[in-house]
Amino acid sequence: MTIELRCIKCPKTYPVNEVRYNCDCGGLLDVWHDLESLRPQINHALFDGRLRGAPTPRVNPNTNSGVWRYQEIILPTAVSNLVSRPEGNTPLYEHPRLSTWVGANNFFLKHEGENPTGSFKDRGMTVGVTQAKLMGSRAVACASTGNTSASLAAYAALAGIPAFIFIPSGKISSGKLAQALAYGAQTLQIEGDFDDAMNLVQEVCNNMGIYLLNSLNPFRLEGQKSIPLEIVQGLQWQPPDWIVFPAGNLGNTSAFGKALYEAQQLGLIDKVPRLAAIQAAGASPFYQSYQTNFAEHKTVKAETIATAIQIGNPVSYPRAIRALQWTNGLVTSVTDQEIMDAKAMVDQVGIGCEPASAASVAGTRQLIARGIIKPEETVVSILTGHLLKDPTSTVDYHTGGWPNAQFANPPIKLEATLEAVQRVIGKKL
Numbered sequence: 001m002t003i004e005l006r007c008i009k010c011p012k013t014y015p016v017n018e019v020r021y022n023c024d025c026g027g028l029l030d031v032w033h034d035l036e037s038l039r040p041q042i043n044h045a046l047f048d049g050r051l052r053g054a055p056t057p058r059v060n061p062n063t064n065s066g067v068w069r070y071q072e073i074i075l076p077t078a079v080s081n082l083v084s085r086p087e088g089n090t091p092l093y094e095h096p097r098l099s100t101w102v103g104a105n106n107f108f109l110k111h112e113g114e115n116p117t118g119s120f121k122d123r124g125m126t127v128g129v130t131q132a133k134l135m136g137s138r139a140v141a142c143a144s145t146g147n148t149s150a151s152l153a154a155y156a157a158l159a160g161i162p163a164f165i166f167i168p169s170g171k172i173s174s175g176k177l178a179q180a181l182a183y184g185a186q187t188l189q190i191e192g193d194f195d196d197a198m199n200l201v202q203e204v205c206n207n208m209g210i211y212l213l214n215s216l217n218p219f220r221l222e223g224q225k226s227i228p229l230e231i232v233q234g235l236q237w238q239p240p241d242w243i244v245f246p247a248g249n250l251g252n253t254s255a256f257g258k259a260l261y262e263a264q265q266l267g268l269i270d271k272v273p274r275l276a277a278i279q280a281a282g283a284s285p286f287y288q289s290y291q292t293n294f295a296e297h298k299t300v301k302a303e304t305i306a307t308a309i310q311i312g313n314p315v316s317y318p319r320a321i322r323a324l325q326w327t328n329g330l331v332t333s334v335t336d337q338e339i340m341d342a343k344a345m346v347d348q349v350g351i352g353c354e355p356a357s358a359a360s361v362a363g364t365r366q367l368i369a370r371g372i373i374k375p376e377e378t379v380v381s382i383l384t385g386h387l388l389k390d391p392t393s394t395v396d397y398h399t400g401g402w403p404n405a406q407f408a409n410p411p412i413k414l415e416a417t418l419e420a421v422q423r424v425i426g427k428k429l
């Protein structure tokens with residue numbers, strides 16, 4: 001036996017082919033790998049060798065996928081079982097104007113929006129849907145602020161498994177809703193917010209024998225572990241000082257902490273980067289709990305422009321606390337105005353992201369201004385989703401929806417004559 005499910009609260013373990021998301025004691029579960037027996041097989045050369053694989057027209061997950069490249073420490077199974085697009089292998093951008101604006105000399109953006117369905121969720125979903133297939137699940141489901149449903153819909157379609165998607169009515173962006181519908185998932189628009197949809201989908205899955213693929217599911221998190229693994233590999237195994245990312249349901253917080261802990265145990269890295277989880281001020285239960293040193297477990301009614309992280313009662317809360325302990329991590333919050341200005345800055349340099357993603361950049365800037373991140377430290381901020389995921393919020397920012405928008409670039413209306421155009425362009429040149 002190489003892997004099993006382990007409770008994070010008590011010593012109980014369960015076989016990996018048992019459908020469960022919580023221990024009998026109520027604790028969340030981890031996919032546990034036998035790190036001792038893996039240690040002799042795992043090294044930089046193993047993973048670097050796979051990077052050199054020639055591109056092939058057919059998916060060759062060991063070389064084409066930035067998730068399955070690490071499969072020994074994610075989900076060991078035959079390559080023929082994998083449901084892969086392939087995902088990952090996302091770019092690590094550097095941009096001088098952005099570095100200056102943020103105040104960091106060694107600043108990188110890991111663009112997870114450049115995954116097959118436009119968000120990091122694909123990394124978790126390839127593993128979650130592969131596990132669903134391995135277990136012969138008759139259907140899969142999730143609650144979603146949009147990106148999870150887009151990703152699940154695509155991967156379920158690839159695997160030929162029916163997908164049911166629970167979304168808070170009117171609270172997800174049109175780009176994400178379009179993806180779920182287009183990929184053929186049955187979409188259920190729930191009256192209420194994400195937290196209501198999350199409670200309901202758990203009840204439905206337990207009652208109807210449907211496999212739940214929210215980040216409560218520990219296999220999803222195994223896939224998301226590949227983000228920090230790919231970051232450190234991309235930096236020639238020299239870990240950055242910080243990894244900064246937006247935090248909603250706390251799946252990434254949990255996955256990143258586990259990945260870095262395991263990577264250190266396996267000798268892949270000799271230093272653990274510090275995690276900085278950034279919440280939107282109007283959806284900051286984890287930040288508020290952090291401020292009490294986790295003496296109080298806060299929940300809130302969430303409200304933010306960054307709908308992807310509009311979550312008031314994050315399911316991975318205990319796993320995320322552990323992740324902060326493992327990485328000497330911290331939590332902070334940024335306002336919607338800061339998010340939208342940071343997004344406009346990321347967009348303006350030609351990289352682009354959706355609002356929630358820009359919380360990483362706004363958070364990095366704030367932590368540097370507060371002296372917590374030092375300007376010379378190496379920082380990788382994660383852009384979690386693609387610019388095109390939420391065009392409405394972008395257009396709104398540039399067309400007067402945000403009176404204090406620092407970087408608005410409104411369109412100019414004019415008559416269709418050469419003179420009118422010359423007048424406008426002449427002023428700009």
Ligand SMILES: Cc1ncc(COP(=O)(O)O)c(C=O)c1O
Pocket residue numbers: 119145146147148215246247248249250251252253308309354356357384385
């Ligand atoms: C674009 C984007 N960023 C961040 C998050 C938050 O990630 P997590 O739930 O892992 O905290 C989400 C989750 O839906 C997302 O879609």
Ligand SMILES: [Zn+2]
Pocket residue numbers: 007008009010011012023024025026027
């Ligand atoms: Zn337990």
